[in-house]
Amino acid sequence: MNSPQRIIAHFDLDSFFVSVEIINNPSLKGLPVIVGGQERGVVSTCNYEARKFGVHSAMPSSKARQLCPQGIFLKGNYAEYSKYSKWVTDIIASEAPLFEKASVDEFYIDLTGMDKFFKPLQWTINLRERITKETGLPISFGLASNKMMAKMATNQAKPNGYLQIPFGKEKDFLSPLPASEIPGVGAQSKLILQAMGIHTINDIYKAGEAALEERLGKMGTDLYYKSQGLHTGEVSPYHEAKSISSENTFQENISDIKFLNAELVRLTEKICYELRKDAKVAGCVAIKLRFADFETITRQTTIPYTCADDEVIPMVKALFDKTYKKGTPIRLLGVKLSELTEDAVQTSLFSDVEKKNDLYKAIDNVKDRFGKAFVKRASSN
Missing domain, CATH: 3.30.1490.100 (DNA polymerase, Y-family, little finger domain)
Structure with a gap:
């Protein structure tokens, strides 16, 4: 008997920390806001207005200030972020049959088999609308056949949008994307891929498993399968945090x-x-x-x-x-x-x-x- 087609949703709160700051101080809306970029620190989160200036997370604050001197730099209110994260978690827990909290602002939901009872896309849209309505937070989601594809769909849907990758269309979706879009491809592996003449995910697939393994070892094999949209990671059931x-x-x-x-x-x-x-x-x-x-x-x-x-x-x-x-x-x-x-x-x-x-x-x-x-x-x- 064949296993049912997997249906995985990935939710990601957009510029989460900045979004909470704007809810608490609406006058920040539309301004380039950067959280965490203190004197000797690094940027934790910035909104899309700040990203237009080239600011990104993990950037040294000194560099962020050079790129965006007019930016609003905030220390961060971690108790508030924790409160909003828990709020979203509670909403998802009340609706989802099986979900995983991957981080303070990121969630996976396993809807496999639930298509017998409702339309997964509409259900996920409804959940997104509820989260936004109750918390005021913008949130994006991707819906696909596995965790990796769902996360990559979310990345393409941002900001504050959603995207479904139809089953069987994974390679079509992946092919034109930059190779660095695959989760796990860092700066070093990106340089190696470029040296091999690989720039897109389709280039990864065309290079073949053997060539990739020769240059990148086990990671090369992993990339070859990922380039076809194949991923076997399971959604780990979320339990209330132990103490x-x-x-x-x-x-x-x-x-x-x-x-x-x-x-x-x-x-x-x-x-x-x-x-x-x-x-x-x-x-x-x-x-x-x-x-x-x-x-x-x-x-x-x-x-x-x-x-x-x-x-x-x-x-x-x-x-x-x-x-x-x-x-x-x-x-x-x-x-x-x-x-x-x-x-x-x-x-x-x-x-x-x-x-x-x-x-x-x-x-x-x-x-x-x-x-x-x-x-x-x-x-x-």
């Missing part, structure tokens, strides 16, 4: 504020370390206090997606200050991070974090070698 937490029940009730603050730092360092080991970042932090009379209070807040101790600790301390009844003995203290995601790339572009990431990597390596307690923040001693 990571740590708590300590004291042998005796504690009211020493210096000790409690040091314990908050220790607990936060511990779970941030575990988060980095899982290659994830968190978008929400919570604290838990249990007093001597067993009254238990939890308080949480959204945070910019991060796994860095120095970014989470101030949030934890602020929550504690708002929650703690001064002088009241505490029986249990806990810290929890939630809204976990592996999508750390976008969020790490907002600031000059490359050195910070290297620092934490070095610290974690020491912890791995000598134990987690070997390296401590000064305030946790």
